[in-house]
Amino acid sequence: MKPNHSRRVVLASTSPRRQELIASLHIPYEIRPSYADEHTPSDWTPRQIVEGLALRKAQAVYEEIGDPSENAVIVGSDTIVVLEDQVLGKPADDADAFRMLKSLQGRAHHVYTGVACIDAATGQRMVRHRMTRVVMKPLSDATIQAYVQSGEPRDKAGAYGIQGLGSTLVEGIEGCYFTVVGLPVSLLSDMLSEFGIDVL
Numbered sequence: 642m643k644p645n646h647s648r649r650v651v652l653a654s655t656s657p658r659r660q661e662l663i664a665s666l667h668i669p670y671e672i673r674p675s676y677a678d679e680h681t682p683s684d685w686t687p688r689q690i691v692e693g694l695a696l697r698k699a700q701a702v703y704e705e706i707g708d709p710s711e712n713a714v715i716v717g718s719d720t721i722v723v724l725e726d727q728v729l730g731k732p733a734d735d736a737d738a739f740r741m742l743k744s745l746q747g748r749a750h751h752v753y754t755g756v757a758c759i760d761a762a763t764g765q766r767m768v769r770h771r772m773t774r775v776v777m778k779p780l781s782d783a784t785i786q787a788y789v790q791s792g793e794p795r796d797k798a799g800a801y802g803i804q805g806l807g808s809t810l811v812e813g814i815e816g817c818y819f820t821v822v823g824l825p826v827s828l829l830s831d832m833l834s835e836f837g838i839d840v841l
């Protein structure tokens with residue numbers, strides 16, 4: 642059976658990494674930045690945070706383009722880094738990035754990414770998450786400082802990007818690499834097929 646490519650994906654994201662990953666699936670897509678409120682109650686679990694925020698991001702775009710004639714699936718995603726019971730989002734500034742990396746170095750943490758799909762015509766929705774364990778090498782203050790000065794940590798949860806210079810800080814991972822980068826494509830392709838979009 643040929644893949645059904647008549648529906649398109651609307652990626653509710655400003656993240657260049659997510660845009661590159663959706664492009665790699667070779668399905669029709671468009672980008673619509675979503676500016677949902679990212680504050681969450683302090684008692685939410687990591688799963689509730691990433692699933693809740695992924696859904697909020699998709700919902701914000703659904704409210705703009707949702708229409709019975711719209712043959713599209715809206716996708717939202719959210720990533721956090723969790724060190725024991727501490728949730729690390731994006732660093733506020735370079736000092737915050739240094740502090741985050743100092744706490745992550747030499748030990749393991751978990752990266753959670755939530756993915757939400759909303760059918761733009763019917764409003765039908767699905768939300769899931771994936772988690773990957775990452776072990777970071779022991780790092781000297783000088784190495785952390787040099788990495789912070791590269792500018793890479795600024796827009797990334799946990800203040801590192803495994804896909805960039807941050808790859809040199811990581812000892813190993815258990816789980817899906819793309820969950821760390823911010824969009825678990827294998828989970829997304831399973832979810833899209835439930836909405837009538839077959840990647841293969």
Ligand SMILES: Cc1cn([C@H]2C[C@H](O)[C@@H](COP(=O)(O)OP(=O)(O)OP(=O)(O)O)O2)c(=O)[nH]c1=O
Pocket residue numbers: 653654655656658659674675698718719720721722731752796797798799801802803804807821822823
């Ligand atoms: C841990 C890690 C995070 N990240 C990024 C992925 C996400 O873009 C970012 C986490 O912030 P998010 O709030 O999940 O996403 P965002 O604000 O960048 O984009 P959106 O418009 O979709 O809300 O951290 C990496 O790129 N590499 C990594 O190794």
